[in-house]
Structures are given as structure tokens and as C-alpha cells.
Amino acid sequence: MPNSRYFSVILLLVSFAISAEAARCSVCKNALSGSYLTAEGKSFCSKLCHRRTLPTCASCKEHVSGSFVISEGKSYCGKKCLNISLPKCTLCAQPLRQMFTINGKKYCKAHADGHRCFGCGLPFDAGKLLKDGRKQCATCAKSAIFDPANGLARLRQARAQLKAVTGIVSASLPKLKLVDRPSLLRVMGEQGHMPDQMTARGFYRRNERTETRSFAGRVVSADTEVSETIFILSGLTPDQFLITAIHELTHDLISETYRPIADLPRDLEEGLCQYTAAMYCRKQGWMQDYITIDKSPDPIYGGGFRKVHKRFGNHNWKAIDRWLRTR
Ligand SMILES: [Zn+2]
Ligand SMILES: [Zn+2]
Ligand SMILES: [Zn+2]
Ligand SMILES: [Zn+2]
Ligand SMILES: [Zn+2]
Incomplete structure (x- = not known):
């Protein structure tokens, strides 16, 4: 089960007169003038420069913005990018925050708890019920030997x-x-x-x-x-x-x-x-x-x-x- 936490980095807009020498953008080293931004004790000339100090998204490879998600030690821009990286349920393709593995395949909770094929042991959506109560998935049914x-x-x-x-x-x-x-x-x-x-x-x-x-x-x-x-x-x-x-x-x-x-x-x-x-x-x-x-x-x-x-x-x-x- 991926363990994810949301983070926000607070950017402050500061505006005051500064001595030309002392204040430079901590990223591009350009002198700061008029108003500038600070975050976590550092100064930046623009949002763009600040963003370059943030981690890159493990999914889209862009720098994350002000708020982002850390999951399993990796950073993501947001829910959308996190979902792209998550494993999907074999049957419904839902991104899995909670994953159930059956015979090496991944399923959501609803499918893992649902009916299973007597033959392959896997959960299924399409299938049939045999006269003796056994449930069979459509894949196994295709080649099943009754003759x-x-x-x-x-x-x-x-x-x-x-x-x-x-x-x-x-x-x-x-x-x-x-x-x-x-x-x-x-x-x-x-x-x-x-x-x-x-x-x-x-x-x-x-x-x-x-x-x-x-x-x-x-x-x-x-x-x-x-x-x-x-x-x-x-x-x-x-x-x-x-x-x-x-x-x-x-x-x-x-x-x-x-x-x-x-x-x-x-x-x-x-x-x-x-x-x-x-x-x-x-x-x-x-x-x-x-x-x-x-x-x-x-x-x-x-x-x-x-x-x-x-x-x-x-x-x-x-x-x-x-x-x-x-x-
Ligand atoms: Zn800069
Ligand atoms: Zn992303
Ligand atoms: Zn599912
Ligand atoms: Zn035997
Ligand atoms: Zn089966």
C-alpha cells in the first residue's frame, strides 16, 4: 500500500528596499530588486527560479510546484501524476493505493473480494456458473474441456x-x-x-x-x-x-x-x-x-x-x- 503525504511549500512575497550587493537570487544569482520571493530562508527573483529548487516529478519529470505529493520516497506534482505511476487493477484499471496480488496479478479490493475462477484461481468480471456451482472465468471457459x-x-x-x-x-x-x-x-x-x-x-x-x-x-x-x-x-x-x-x-x-x-x-x-x-x-x-x-x-x-x-x-x-x- 503506497504511503503518500502531501506537502506545500509556502512562498512569501517580500517587498522592501535592499542593498544591491547583499541580495541575489539563490538560483540564477541575479540581483534582487524591488520585490522578491522567499521560501525556507532563501531568496528568489521569480516563481520560476524557486520552482527549480523543488524536486522533479517522478511521473512527468517536471519540477513540482508549490504543493506536491511524496509517495514511497518519490515526489509527484499532484494526484494525477501519482495515479499514473500507481499499479492498476487488472480488471477495472483503477489506480491502486491499496493493492491485492493474486498469482502475480494486481487487483483492487472489490475485485480481490469478489468471485474467483475455480480453474485459474483469479478474480473475474465475465464468466459463467457451472451446474455444480463452480465459477469459471471467460478466459478459462474458452478452452475448457467438457467433451x-x-x-x-x-x-x-x-x-x-x-x-x-x-x-x-x-x-x-x-x-x-x-x-x-x-x-x-x-x-x-x-x-x-x-x-x-x-x-x-x-x-x-x-x-x-x-x-x-x-x-x-x-x-x-x-x-x-x-x-x-x-x-x-x-x-x-x-x-x-x-x-x-x-x-x-x-x-x-x-x-x-x-x-x-x-x-x-x-x-x-x-x-x-x-x-x-x-x-x-x-x-x-x-x-x-x-x-x-x-x-x-x-x-x-x-x-x-x-x-x-x-x-x-x-x-x-x-x-x-x-x-x-x-x-
Ligand atoms: Zn532567479
Ligand atoms: Zn508530474
Ligand atoms: Zn478492480
Ligand atoms: Zn494422486
Ligand atoms: Zn479462469
């Missing part, structure tokens, strides 16, 4: 990106279901009751069903049927969808590649899924998304990621692979 075919294409893209991060492709692509928020929380069950429930965007479910046929008390054949489903919140933007899908596909990769070898504690498994998503964000240069993963206060997601990242550093699935196989 299953579009979702499937993005899931395939996420699988290719996960391969680029880990060097591994899991055997089969899980089924994709785009769901609204209540449905996602329902399938997540217990795991939906997490502190950042509002940010839950995906879930991986794996069911194994073994059917055995026996003859005379002896098992003659056993078939294990595996069904894998990835649930992803409908209406995500392609970027959010990819980050989420990479996380969920990592669950699938772990199930198929490492689960038979090692049973992982939950924070470590979620941490590994966040790790691949975070490495993808770094590759894309999406540092805001990377920071969101890295700084998550959640002990499972944030804590798990930090554990993995501290031990293996960036882009090092090779070492993680070795470690998982020898645990």
Missing part, C-alpha cells in the same frame, strides 16, 4: 509427456471419465476429504477382480481382470488437464511397473505423481504451476513431493526408477 473425445486426445498427449519425463509407458491407457465436482468427490471417497478438497482435480481407480474356476476342489484356471479408470474434473483448461492427467497416469505407471515390487506409503506415491507433474511444468516453463506443487501445505501432496524432490532433484526419474526397484 470426452477432446479429453481422450489430451489424455494420450499426457501419456506421451509422462514418457518424456520417465522414459516409461504403461501397458494400457486407462478409461477416462470427465466428471463434475460432486461426482469426483464421491469416487474419491475418503481421499476426497483432504484439506484442499476444492483443488481436487483427478482420481485414479484400479480394480482387480480374480475369477477362479475349480474342478473337484482344485483351481484349474484363474483370470485376473483389471479395470483402470482416470476421473478428471470437467471444464479444466488444456494446461490444467495435462498437469492433472500426468499425475493420475503416474499412479497407473506405479501400479503396473513398481507395485508388484514395493508397496509405497501414500505420501510417497502422491509425491511421485506430483513429481512427474512438476517436472512437466518445469519443462513447459510453467513456474507458477510448479510453485503451487512445491509450496503445497498438504502433508501428503506437498510433503510427499518435497521428500522426492529433495532426494532426487530435477528431471531424475532414472534414479527414482533404480531406487523403487531396489527398495
